[in-house]
Structure formats: structure tokens, C-alpha cells
Amino acid sequence: MPAQDPLSSVRLTDPRALRAYAHPTRMALVGLLRRDGPQTATQAAGAIGESVASCSFHLRQLAKYGLVEEAGGGRGREKPWRATAMFTSWDTAPSDPAAASAAEGLQLAMAERYFELSARWVQARAQERAEWQEAARFGDYQLRLTAAELAELNDKIQDLVQPYLEDPGGARRHAPDVRPVALLHLAFPTDTAGQDPATEAGS
Numbered sequence: 250m251p252a253q254d255p256l257s258s259v260r261l262t263d264p265r266a267l268r269a270y271a272h273p274t275r276m277a278l279v280g281l282l283r284r285d286g287p288q289t290a291t292q293a294a295g296a297i298g299e300s301v302a303s304c305s306f307h308l309r310q311l312a313k314y315g316l317v318e319e320a321g322g323g324r325g326r327e328k329p330w331r332a333t334a335m336f337t338s339w340d341t342a343p344s345d346p347a348a349a350s351a352a353e354g355l356q357l358a359m360a361e362r363y364f365e366l367s368a369r370w371v372q373a374r375a376q377e378r379a380e381w382q383e384a385a386r387f388g389d390y391q392l393r394l395t396a397a398e399l400a401e402l403n404d405k406i407q408d409l410v411q412p413y414l415e416d417p418g419g420a421r422r423h424a425p426d427v428r429p430v431a432l433l434h435l436a437f438p439t440d441t442a443g444q445d446p447a448t449e450a451g452s
Contacts, residue, residue, distance in 0.1 A: 288330060
């Protein structure tokens with residue numbers, strides 16, 4: 250089976266697919282397969298702390314919506330699965346009410362997932378080596394931008410990240426001192442309640 254394209258993306262349009270992906274165990278499974286490559290249900294269970302039966306069920310559900318696929322070899326719960334793409338995209342403002350509701354639910358689920366990952370790092374940080382504590386970042390910038398400027402800034406960030414995504418053959422996966430890193434990219438207006446965010450605490 251060909252190597253995974255590091256820039257590949259699967260687009261979800263069916264509200265059922267959006268709701269299916271919003272399950273925390275399924276997001277964890279897709280993240281695992283994208284980060285570590287093909288896994289059996291047994292391997293995945295050990296990695297994310299779920300039962301083998303649960304992982305097997307959720308992998309099959311993800312396959313129904315094109316998010317994972319069999320990687321070849323093995324049987325039953327010992328057959329490996331792989332992510333079909335390295336990114337997931339969807340329309341964040343669809344005109345269809347059912348799709349809009351499903352997209353909102355998925356984005357809320359992802360926000361919860363981001364909080365969980367961030368909290369896990371905060372709790373573990375004191376036990377990490379000094380160079381990792383210093384290299385990691387946890388904060389925000391309060392900016393005043395037009396929509397066009399925000400779009401331009403997002404494009405520039407994408408350009409900076411892209412060289413680290415391009416990893417033919419996954420050569421960096423096992424390189425010395427290389428670890429999986431979550432770079433969270435959140436950029437959105439903070440005055441949605443009609444309040445000036447200038448007085449809010451920033452870091």
C-alpha cells in the first residue's frame with residue numbers, strides 16, 4: 250500500500266459523518282493512526298486506554314464514513330487499520346440546518362479535545378526535560394485584524410508549518426529526540442457577545 254500523503258485531506262459533507270466523527274474515542278483513534286501509522290484494534294486500545302472491543306467497533310464506524318481503512322493483513326481485531334488522510338475538512342457554515350448543527354457539534358467536540366490535550370500537558374509539564382518545558386508554548390495573542398488580514402495570517406502560518414508536514418516515508422517518526430507535537434491553530438473573533446476583549450486577560 251502506498252505511503253500516506255502528508256498533505257492529504259478527507260472532506261466530510263454528510264451530517265451523519267460529521268456526527269460520527271464527533272465521538273471522542275473516534276477522534277482519538279483517527280489522531281493515533283495519523284500520528285503513529287497503522288494499528289490493530291488491540292494496539293489502539295493500549296494506546297488510547299479503551300477496550301479492544303470498543304476500538305474495533307469505532308474503527309468500523311469510522312471506515313463507513315471514509316476516515317479509516319484496512320491497511321492489509323491480519324484478521325478480526327488483529328487486522329491493522331490506517332487513516333485515509335492526514336487532515337479532515339468540512340464546511341463550517343453550511344446552509345443546510347442539519348449539516349450546520351452537525352458541524353457545530355463536531356467543532357465543539359474538537360474544542361473539548363484540544364482542552365483535554367492542553368490540560369494533559371500542563372499536568373505533565375513538571376516531569377518533562379527542561380528543553381521541552383522551554384520549547385513548548387502555552388498562551389495567546391490579542392490582535393485587531395480585518396477578515397482579509399486574518400485569512401492572510403492563517404496562510405502564512407500554514408506556509409511555516411508545511412515543511413514539517415512533508416516527511417517522505419515517515420523518516421522523522423523514529424529520529425532521535427523527535428516527538429509528536431500538537432500545534433493548535435485557533436483564530437477567531439472574541440467580541441461575539443458585543444464586548445471589547447481588550448480588558449480580558451491575555452498571555
